[in-house]
Amino acid sequence: MTTTDTERGPAAGRAAAPPTDPPSTDAARSGTRPSASATARLRLAWRQMPVLAALRRQVRADRPLLGVPVAAAMHVSTETAHLMVTLKDAGARLLLHPSNLGTLDPAAVAELRRRAIRVNLPDTGSASLTEQLAAFRPRLLADNGTLLTACADVPALAGDLLGATVHSRNAERTARALAAAGRLPVPVIPVADSVLKSAVETPAGTGQSTVHALVRATGVQLGGKRAVVVGYGTAGTGIARYLQAMRCRVTVVDTSAVACLRALADGHAVGALDTVLADADIVVVATGTRKVVTDRHLDLLPDGVLLGNIGHYPDAIDVPALTRAADRVTALGGGVHEYLLAGRSVFLLGEGSQLNHVCAGGNSSETMDLTLSLHVLCLLHLVRRPDDLVPGLNPLPDSFSETVARAKLRALGHVA
16 A cells, blocks of 8 residues: 555564664662563563554654654553654653553553653652643643643633643543533544554453453352453453453443344343343443442352443442442452452452453553554654644544555554
């Protein structure tokens, strides 16, 4: 396929291992250098991201973002660290705001700080996010919705922006709401619109990482277990599929009749939350909404149930209500807490935050390679082709998904 300069992706052929840089002497003296094992783990993860690695080599030569301040709000993981390093190699100045402190990877933070990439953590000072953005004056955002909202509240910040990418459907909804209110004066490209996100990264990545988290955190034998998946969107579909592949008996709960019909067609049972909880061995909330499992559901949870959330909102499960109702709470390690409720044990994974991130490090590097590469292409598009875009939501160019998919196939040894 022929692409324009804006769309050109990684070079053809098998992607080489990602570029690596030796730790700096200053970083080693300052104590910010990651441990040898952490560095090895980072390199393994980055090696599994050949598309982003190829883009990194390209932008390292071109420096297309030289001097451009880029602020990002994402989970701080080994994969996000690779994205930040790629943008730095493109010449950008960077500020990374964690989406969720509960999913923070200390090794990723250490690596970013070693490379003088600023990570906005509580130990960096008492300034608010808005104050930090005002001092940083970003021109581009790679966002989960937090930064767009903060910039929209300050006209001077919004006026500085060239544009933004948004990572998730929740972030896209935030952008649409800002646009509808007349508070989004810049172009925004939703990466979640890519079929690579909806058909590959989210269902395959989240499905696998959720199963990985359940087994890694608890040692549960999944075959034969009764699993309830609440929400049958892109993530819930993938989770149910992976649990089914592990021989769980899956029941889906969703308020949409269409989603329930899809679940039936996929071989799952369907039911109402109030009626299926009592028989569940595993309950995973995948709605991406708030207040799903509340105090009124606590008496329905059976002894020994594994309970967790993979949605963006940590209050999808009412953890404060669970804590108030518990006679005792015991931290078991690995992101698992046991809540004793009138003689019944409820095992909460991830403290209500995204259990696949807290207990298993998030989606695989191989699947994140796709979406994070799209962020790079879209950010470059915002800089190189501003006249092609309008304020508000802009469609992600179809050619970007095709470019990334072809590069991934080549890296995997397939002809594309």
